[in-house]
Amino acid sequence: MESTPMPVERIEVGSSGNDGTGDPLRTAFAKVNRNFEWLASALTARIASLPIFAHVRHEHDDYVPRHVADGPPKEPPTRYGAMWIDAGRGRIYLATGTASVADWRELRLVEP
Template identity: 40%
Template sequence: MFEKIEIGSTEDDGTGDSLRDAFTKVNANFLRLAEYHANLAAQLGDARAATSPQWPGEFVPRHVTEHAPDIIPPMLGAIWVDASNRSVYVSVGTQTKDDWVILGESGK
């Protein structure tokens, strides 16, 4: 469930969320949206794979969290999203945790 940002009864009446609390809720809501999107994309990909023999196999494993990868990649091409640093990693192997390569990073 998404978190509602309380805006108060009237402008600047002090009954709404503080700016920090409001943006904490915004960040949590965007993380939920990213997770929902990843799950939906996986379901659609898996459904396509089940109905089309030309589809190249199961959907690529993906993980959305708030930290860098800390496990060995499950397969070549797996995707890991670190929402806290807005970083995306892709696996280039399946032997060690070092097989994750960062694709993009912003906000630092």
């Protein structure tokens, strides 16, 4: 699965609070959802291309289960490659197995 480069959609916040020049809430959160969907897809495609993950390919290659919560994972992943987003702490976890909570691995993103 190859992801197409997509620019991150910028949320317009306006000139000052509640001045009516920024994106409406619905538009802003639609952009947030599209940004996360693209990020999840791009990360999964990149990680799945690594030789170490060759054994985790399955019939649902194009499906990335995503969980968004206000805390780290507390239950085992349901599928290899699933993503858990800890919105409260701004952390992302990737499922590398399905046996236990320990199969969630926190991703550490570094700037080039």
